[in-house]
Amino acid sequence: MAEERYFISLADFLGFLKRLATEYEIFVPSEKDGRFHLGRFVPEETDSLRLNPCRVVEPLKAFFFPPREKVAEYFAEGAEPEAKKRIIVGAKRCDVAALKILDFVFLQGDFEDPFYKSRRENTVIISSDCGTPVESCFCGMFDSNSYPVNGFDLNLSEVDDGFVVEVGSETGRKLTEGFDGFKEATQQQLEQRDNNRKEADAQIREKVGAAGLYPAEKAQGYLLAKMEDAMWARHAENCVECGACNFVCPTCHCFLLIDLEEAGKFKRFKDWDSCQYPAFARVAGGANPRKRRAERLRNRFEKKFDFFPRNMGSYACTGCGRCVDACPGKIDIRELLKELAT
Amino acid sequence: MSNPYSPVRATLEDVIDETPNIKTFVLKPEREMPFKTGQFIEMTVPGFGEAPFTPSSSPAVTDRMEVTVMRAGTVTELLHKAQPGAVLGLRGPFGKGYPVEEFEGKEILIVGGGVGLAPLRSLLFALFNEMEKFRRVILCYGARTPADIVYKNQLKEWSEREKTEVLLTVDEGDGEWKGNVGVVTTLLKQVTVDIPNAVAVACGPPIMMKFTVLELQHMGFGDDRIYLSMEKNMSCGIGKCGHCRIGSFYVCKDGPVFTYEQLKEFRNIWD
Numbered sequence: 169m170a171e172e173r174y175f176i177s178l179a180d181f182l183g184f185l186k187r188l189a190t191e192y193e194i195f196v197p198s199e200k201d202g203r204f205h206l207g208r209f210v211p212e213e214t215d216s217l218r219l220n221p222c223r224v225v226e227p228l229k230a231f232f233f234p235p236r237e238k239v240a241e242y243f244a245e246g247a248e249p250e251a252k253k254r255i256i257v258g259a260k261r262c263d264v265a266a267l268k269i270l271d272f273v274f275l276q277g278d279f280e281d282p283f284y285k286s287r288r289e290n291t292v293i294i295s296s297d298c299g300t301p302v303e304s305c306f307c308g309m310f311d312s313n314s315y316p317v318n319g320f321d322l323n324l325s326e327v328d329d330g331f332v333v334e335v336g337s338e339t340g341r342k343l344t345e346g347f348d349g350f351k352e353a354t355q356q357q358l359e360q361r362d363n364n365r366k367e368a369d370a371q372i373r374e375k376v377g378a379a380g381l382y383p384a385e386k387a388q389g390y391l392l393a394k395m396e397d398a399m400w401a402r403h404a405e406n407c408v409e410c411g412a413c414n415f416v417c418p419t420c421h422c423f424l425l426i427d428l429e430e431a432g433k434f435k436r437f438k439d440w441d442s443c444q445y446p447a448f449a450r451v452a453g454g455a456n457p458r459k460r461r462a463e464r465l466r467n468r469f470e471k472k473f474d475f476f477p478r479n480m481g482s483y484a485c486t487g488c489g490r491c492v493d494a495c496p497g498k499i500d501i502r503e504l505l506k507e508l509a510t
Numbered sequence: 511m512s513n514p515y516s517p518v519r520a521t522l523e524d525v526i527d528e529t530p531n532i533k534t535f536v537l538k539p540e541r542e543m544p545f546k547t548g549q550f551i552e553m554t555v556p557g558f559g560e561a562p563f564t565p566s567s568s569p570a571v572t573d574r575m576e577v578t579v580m581r582a583g584t585v586t587e588l589l590h591k592a593q594p595g596a597v598l599g600l601r602g603p604f605g606k607g608y609p610v611e612e613f614e615g616k617e618i619l620i621v622g623g624g625v626g627l628a629p630l631r632s633l634l635f636a637l638f639n640e641m642e643k644f645r646r647v648i649l650c651y652g653a654r655t656p657a658d659i660v661y662k663n664q665l666k667e668w669s670e671r672e673k674t675e676v677l678l679t680v681d682e683g684d685g686e687w688k689g690n691v692g693v694v695t696t697l698l699k700q701v702t703v704d705i706p707n708a709v710a711v712a713c714g715p716p717i718m719m720k721f722t723v724l725e726l727q728h729m730g731f732g733d734d735r736i737y738l739s740m741e742k743n744m745s746c747g748i749g750k751c752g753h754c755r756i757g758s759f760y761v762c763k764d765g766p767v768f769t770y771e772q773l774k775e776f777r778n779i780w781d
């Protein structure tokens with residue numbers, strides 16, 4: 169399929185969102201204290217839009233795999249509700265890469281997670297190119313592109329006065345149809361996009377080198393050679409077992425099923441869980457294969473850099489750096505990855 | 511849209527006391543839940559939570575299911591208080607069971623410890639259902655004391671079946687016990703097995719499995735002929751929640767039955 173792309177002015181893009189807002193709940197980036205977050209798009213109050221130059225603070229996973237979700241009200245079968253129709257504007261390359269990992273977890277294998285599936289099918293992803301990476305980004309370790317090449321419905325590349333829009337799916341195409349704000353992109357606009365991309369690519373690659381990191385292919389081998397190293401205990405010293413690294417991670421998918429009785433109804437919830445919690449691996453009889461923090465820290469790396477490549481053929485880390493920003497113990501995944509290679 | 515997180519309602523029809531802390535629950539699920547021997551289910555105490563168990567009944571019986579449970583945690587504590595008529599929930603079956611087809615034409619050495627005889631009883635029923643296909647079944651079973659032996663009457667029955675041997679041991683005897691005293695591996699030293707034409711299947715507490723594997727290897731069993739039922743803290747049962755990882759596997763979807771060959775590269779599998 170030839171790349172299908174348009175130009176849309178900022179004003180027209182806002183008009184486009186306003187039109188879609190009757191049918192979809194829309195989330196757009198906004199800046200607060202120098203950091204970007206996703207928030208509800210309120211058509212009446214919005215006359216401008218600033219795209220995030222880099223990933224937002226929160227992982228996208230919460231849209232598809234919320235911190236707590238009711239997954240059954242049992243012995244009283246009704247149909248599960250369809251997920252709300254949503255549009256997310258401002259997903260980044262690392263965000264769509266993380267969704268591929270969650271898709272593997274929740275949609276592949278003998279069982280599909282119907283809740284994830286419904287949310288995924290009802291959510292439109294409008295991604296955008298990265299400009300300037302934030303301090304903690306090291307995505308260049310995993311992918312040398314600063315922009316997504318697939319995994320989105322529409323992708324936006326900022327150019328003068330608006331965006332070059334690339335269509336990435338049938339859903340994306342349908343949305344553009346019948347809205348005359350989408351114009352043919354000029355050669356000049358496409359060139360501007362390509363130049364911006366080259367510049368951003370160079371920036372993310374440079375960050376990988378500056379952090380002392382290496383191409384991701386090597387991480388699995390380095391890790392396996394360091395499984396018994398003292399580094400785990402040393403770094404885990406600072407871990408307060410808060411689980412923040414897991415909760416902000418766009419690929420961490422672990423959860424626990426929790427049952428409650430409420431007003432005579434039996435409910436089951438799927439709650440985010442953290443492999444850094446002491447009881448994560450404990451069995452009913454009390455045995456716990458990962459009693460020490462060092463073992464649990466190592467577990468996070470083993471899962472991301474050995475389990476996933478073996479099972480999915482890809483690392484379960486996108487280099488987004490969210491865990492670096494979130495950890496109160498200042499445990500920095502880049503430092504650990506670097507140390508693996510020494 | 512089928513919801514893999516939602517349990518099927520099941521009525522508790524009978525509770526059989528096996529030992530002071532082990533009971534067998536006879537359940538009738540609202541719809542039939544056929545399973546392959548060695549696969550596991552999640553049993554729900556409504557409004558409270560779930561725990562994974564491998565049914566101990568014959569896979570040929572699809573309208574009832576028996577689950578043998580040792581009191582070991584909060585869910586099992588509640589289960590032990592349940593009376594006939596109680597409503598429980600069942601999800602499953604999940605995972606890969608025993609590859610019974612691969613046992614055809616072979617001698618099958620089955621090693622059980624404690625409540626670990628539960629999944630093995632289901633396997634025994636499956637084997638007995640088509641015993642013409644197998645050369646011989648040897649069951650070595652160990653319990654802590656004579657009072658801790660499960661399925662006492664059936665053990666006797668089985669020992670009288672043709673092509674079947676049953677050897678028992680206890681860690682500590684009592685006044686009446688005349689049988690073997692010692693851990694289950696002491697029984698393995700007493701059996702003669704045609705090793706090249708045999709497979710071994712083990713289930714029990716981790717420490718027992720660990721030493722059983724060593725003894726089986728010592729007897730000459732290849733690692734790919736040693737089948738183990740692994741226990742981990744399963745939650746979802748369907749390979750999503752991440753709780754039950756051993757190395758590159760999830761016990762819930764890649765197991766619970768593994769060969770030792772599959773697992774031996776991973777550290778601390780018995781912890």
Ligand code: SF4
Pocket residue numbers: 406407408409410411412413414444494495496497498499
């Ligand atoms: S965020 Fe840091 S302190 Fe919290 S659990 Fe993760 S490693 Fe430990």
Ligand code: SF4
Pocket residue numbers: 413416417418419420484485486487488489490491492501
């Ligand atoms: S491990 Fe850290 S850097 Fe990697 S994807 Fe998760 S949050 Fe991002």
Ligand code: FES
Pocket residue numbers: 743744745746747748749750751752753754755760761762763
């Ligand atoms: S029990 Fe959830 S992944 Fe195995």
